[in-house]
Amino acid sequence: MTAPLSTAGVARPARAWRLDRRHAAVAAIVVVAALIPLFARGFALFQLSQVMIYGLAILGLNLLTGFNGQFSLGHSAFYAIGAYTAALLIERCGVNYLWTLPAAGGVCFAVGFLFGLPALRLQNLYLALATFALAVAMPQLLKFHGLEGITGGVQGLVVDQPDPPAFLPLDSDQWMYYLTLIVVILLFAAAANLVKSRTGRAIMAIRDNPIAAAAMGINTALYKSLTFGVSALYTGVAGALGAMAVQFVAPDSFTIFLSVSLLVGLVIGGVGSIPGCLFGGLFVLYVPNIANALSTGLAGAIYGVILLVVIFVMPAGAAGFARLALARLGRRRPHPDPLTQEGRSP
């Protein structure tokens, strides 16, 4: 009997959920992360919360730039919008902090989507400039004296830190850490799911070859705008968490340098790698401290040198490096990663 020409009518077996090495590694990391507050306190937890928050913001950027090929220098604006949304809801409207997270996400999704629509016409560097304009405009808008009554203007807004629920024996730093951890786990899992789904493949197809993707029937305009929205949502939620962790929002916290940091974190972590985002967050938080500890006068130069060394050693970011290393250890030729362009011959 010849093989059926189509699979129509043939029952497909349910996809077994396999516990493979990757899942085990993720589970191990989550367990370790959950146990850290037993050993670390106050300030160290604050730093780790910041690492996760930056990692989440970088994931937002990654979804847009790494997976969809749309270049953005403007994510500090979405971070700012998320942060201010949370701050304003908590301080001016008395909303419970938990609700500010979906609110920040929603507002940023809308803004990102609306920005993504006209951005469809722009390619690469022109899009870079448009997003750059957004990032530069944000602090100016926040400082604008006409909006001062709402935004607090140049002086910024102090945000009360969320209190842990009464039934948990945690202090506010620990609670902030766990809250961030839970949100990060949920959003990272959602991103991983998105990327593996049909939508994710469509998004990546648009990155790899937009004309072919359109020819295959993918609605590139819709997907690109949606991706912009989702990307902004992720970074916005990170901004909201950041506002609560730092307990302060001000226009000077959200300058173009934040956008540049997110971009650096993206590349160092590995473009197109979801776990790489956390490494990027680690880099963005700790390396400037290291550079400053080595020399106050030349801190910027040392930071630049560290960047160069890292990028020379790991041109594909930490994720690419890890992939290479694991492959070498397993003595296999590294497979080209289907999710990114790494390892693919030109």
Next chain:
Amino acid sequence: MKQLTRRSVLAAAPAALSFGLPSLARAAKNYGPGVSDTEIKVGNTCFYSGPASSYGTIGKAEAAYFKMVNDQGGVNGRKINFISYDDAYSPPKTVEMVRKLVEQDGVLLVLNSLGTPTNTAVWHYLNQKKVPQLFVGTGATKWDDPKGHPWTMGWQPSYQAEGRAYAAYILAHKAGGKVGVLYQNDDFGKDYLKGVRDGLGDKAKSMLTVEASYETTDPTVDSQIVDMKAKGIDVFVNTAIPKFAAQAIRKAAEIGWKPLHILSSIGNSVAATLKPAGLENAKDLISDFYLKDPTDPQWKDDQGYKDWVAFMDKYYPAGDKTDIGNVVGPSFAQTFIQVVKQCGDNLTRENVMKEAANLHNFRVPMLLPGIEINTSPTDFAPIKQIQMGRFDGSRWVLFGPLISGAIPS
């Protein structure tokens, strides 16, 4: 009644002595965090990197000054361990670094952190944790709030006070003129503007014609100057930082515009602002002062200035002697050292704040003659006085009385 034997007298003696001599050795050594018999840990955040890194020299000059003090034996035998971190003018970074100073490094207090948004970010935290946020390195008015924030104290005259002084000068010398203000579009610029507006009172509506802002990323302020001339401004309040203040002075001269030109204390250095702008162009400029400008030739033989030069030569030779930041840093340090001296061996955080609020007629060498530091439990503004000066083409000629910049509450 107990017999007054020799033994009982001797036994009672120490108690009697400690009654009559409160501050000597018998007083218990009271140490807060970060203090030992040999050291006091002091924390600080400053901008060493990023776009505001020109102010990083303040932290470096301060560190150099503490090194000099330590080389001379420290204060009451204790060396000052000055731990300074970079926050790159980013409030989240300030929060991180200040928490590190308090929770990990265990400092006694946070001294002279720079920047208004950066200090605002840790304002509540430090007051909640009861850590002194001493001699904050900005002129924002909010630091003088003993009731609401008893652990925070400013140092320099507030920008609003300076603005009011300019307004008073304008009302006295050119009432009815059209006033234009050039200000940086951030906290200190807006504070100056508010001071001028408040100082003009009900005349502000009619007199304050142009409020021109600029961003630090703007290449020039030439178009603001052209605009002001076109609108007939005849009183120009120039509160810009040296780079833009110099551009404004030069452009005004180029286009033949000669208003009553008032410079703020931020941009009035002879070498850093006036020389690049052209000394002839700066003639008849008015400004206000509380520190001695190290590039002004009139202080050449002043003992305070000579000591400062000697200090810079030995401990901070790479520092630019034309940069007023290198005067500010040591002056902060000297004020703090006085507080430490007054604390004696009672070096708790509470006592540090108490003695900081207990400074009477204290002078640091680089303050203008006659200006003194005074604080009290209801007055957290150490330096309130300024003096006006006019530039005669080569130096600032001080005139008039010392103006008190206290903001009426």
Next chain:
Amino acid sequence: MELLIQQIVAGLATGGIYACMALAVVMIYQAIDHLNFAQGEMAMFSTFIAWQLIHMGLPYWVAFALAAAVSFVGGIVIERVLFKPLHNAPILSNLVGFIALFSVLNSSAGYLWNYTIKEFPTPFGHKALFGSTLIDTHEAGMIVVTVALLGLLYVFFRGTRLGLAMRAASANPESARLVGIRVGWMTALGWAMAAAIGAVAGMMIAPVVFLEPNMMLGVLLYGFAGAVLGGLNSPAGAVIGGFLVGIIENLAGTFIPYVGRELKLTLALIVIVAVLMVRPSGLFGRRVVSRV
């Protein structure tokens, strides 16, 4: 009406700065197909070198030529040492390379020469041009220099073999190699020229804005905007774009009430983005069509 003309002329004066920078930006874009974020810092560093030479006693034009020459060589060194190894890395990794270069140059300049502003001499003087209060002799001179540079570049690219080789190497490296063009060295040459042009731009701009390590931050931003507005593959377009940005910014600041003062830069960028909506490759850029 008079105020309008005044502000347009004033905008041309500041626009000259942006045009100069935009030319350097486009120059390197044509050579390496990336936007060089460190272009401003390279120009600033070159200007400091010139300042140092002048302070050591050299006459202006000697220092000018030396600084341009040093920058030329520096461009080659940067390309060979930093960016050639990143050649095969993804584009974003190159971007991080630019950011690193920016950081190193900015911090080193602050360390070596501190942050006090310095006067930088100009061969054109600072007198009012024809008695006009809006534009002075230096700003006019700067415009002339920019246009002259533009002309020189045009002649170089269209009229010389080397220029042709560079264009070929940039447009189609594979085919260029096949006809014997040393593509690697063409890229290095592109960097060198961009660095030298940047040095000239810096030395033209410094007399207006005063020399200090952060002087190019804003200028680069506006230069980019001008280059993008004009079209990234058109040097003449970039120069015109630079002038337009200066004019738009001035007009926005003066004539748009309430918001114009504080949101000048934002408004200028909005205008540019709006233009890009209509002409996505810039006013004078060519649409790049790629084969599927």
